[in-house]
Amino acid sequence: MIHLATVIPAGLLMVWQFVPIIRRKFILFHRINGYIVSTLIFVGTIGGLMITRRSFGGTPATQTAVGLLGILVFGSLGMAIYNIKRLQIDQHRAWMLRMTMYCGTIINMRVIMIITAQILPLTGEYYTTFSCDELASLMGPEESRAAYPQCGLPNGTTNGYVAVGPGDFETDISTITTALQLGFSAALWLGLFIHVIGVEIYLMLTPAESERLRIVSYEKQLAAGYKNPGSAGLVVERWGDAAPWQPPQLRAENKG
Numbered sequence: 001m002i003h004l005a006t007v008i009p010a011g012l013l014m015v016w017q018f019v020p021i022i023r024r025k026f027i028l029f030h031r032i033n034g035y036i037v038s039t040l041i042f043v044g045t046i047g048g049l050m051i052t053r054r055s056f057g058g059t060p061a062t063q064t065a066v067g068l069l070g071i072l073v074f075g076s077l078g079m080a081i082y083n084i085k086r087l088q089i090d091q092h093r094a095w096m097l098r099m100t101m102y103c104g105t106i107i108n109m110r111v112i113m114i115i116t117a118q119i120l121p122l123t124g125e126y127y128t129t130f131s132c133d134e135l136a137s138l139m140g141p142e143e144s145r146a147a148y149p150q151c152g153l154p155n156g157t158t159n160g161y162v163a164v165g166p167g168d169f170e171t172d173i174s175t176i177t178t179a180l181q182l183g184f185s186a187a188l189w190l191g192l193f194i195h196v197i198g199v200e201i202y203l204m205l206t207p208a209e210s211e212r213l214r215i216v217s218y219e220k221q222l223a224a225g226y227k228n229p230g231s232a233g234l235v236v237e238r239w240g241d242a243a244p245w246q247p248p249q250l251r252a253e254n255k256g
Contacts, residue, residue: 003047007103010040014100038077041103045073056184057128065188072102072196079234087220088233090213094203101199102192109184109191116183117176120166128178129161138173147172218247 014037016022016029023030052058052066080095120126132151135144148164150156166182167175203210218230226232236242 001047003044003051006040006044006047007106010037010044011103013037013040014103017096018100038081041073041077041099045070057181059185061185062188065185065192069102069105069188069192072192073099076102083233086233087217087224087226088231088235089217089220090210091233091235093213094210097203098199101195105188105191105195108194109187112187112190113180113183116187117166117179118168120179120182121168121175124165126182127163127165128181130164130174130178131160132157132162133160135162135164135174138177143172144174147174214245215247 013033016033017037048066049070052063055066056062076095076099080092080099083089083091083095130138132144132148135148135151138144139147145152148162150162164174164178166179168179169176214230217233221229221232230245230247231237235245237244
């Protein structure tokens with residue numbers, strides 16, 4: 001409930017952060033909304049991590065994928081906040097776009113899960129395990145014992161678990177759950193890969209906007225008295241072998 005109560009409003013409010021007229025004309029709203037979204041995402045991610053051990057079976061592959069997603073979200077959110085505090089608006093934009101795209105993995109993976117759930121029952125090769133208590137909770141005590149008689153027999157199961165195969169969406173809830181559960185970690189890994197690569201492609205295709213915002217960053221940092229205006233945040237030349245960035249007017253003077 002913590003997870004759902006925070007990520008749903010965060011998703012609805014996040015859209016407004018990327019509307020150009022709001023970012024340029026309603027800066028106060030952009031800032032306040034940004035703090036609200038960041039807080040909701042932070043709490044929502046913690047809620048998501050709390051349920052990982054049980055969510056969709058809680059397999060090691062699922063826990064690892066959700067854990068990686070959490071690291072990416074926290075990391076990119078932290079980078080975005082640090083850069084905006086340093087008035088490095090171009091980097092703030094880049095890291096906020098990354099954070100948003102990483103969060104969007106959850107939507108994309110649901111589509112992949114549905115496709116996977118339609119394919120797995122056709123193979124007849126994949127199974128997962130449920131405890132009899134889980135089946136009773138899903139189906140009801142009488143229905144679960146009717147579908148899985150071993151749950152009603154003394155010593156009829158291995159440590160109280162039974163194997164359940166995937167079924168299509170017209171079968172009972174236990175086989176539908178199995179189909180979704182089996183495809184969850186695969187869908188999350190694939191969805192995360194698509195979004196990680198996709199946002200980097202988008203950033204590479206929009207260098208003009210990045211340069212425009214870096215000039216804005218230069219002007220704001222210069223007015224604030226920063227030592228290296230235009231490069232006060234976590235810019236690439238501070239860590240790699242990129243040439244020091246200069247505003248257009250200085251470049252023109254140096255060429256002249």
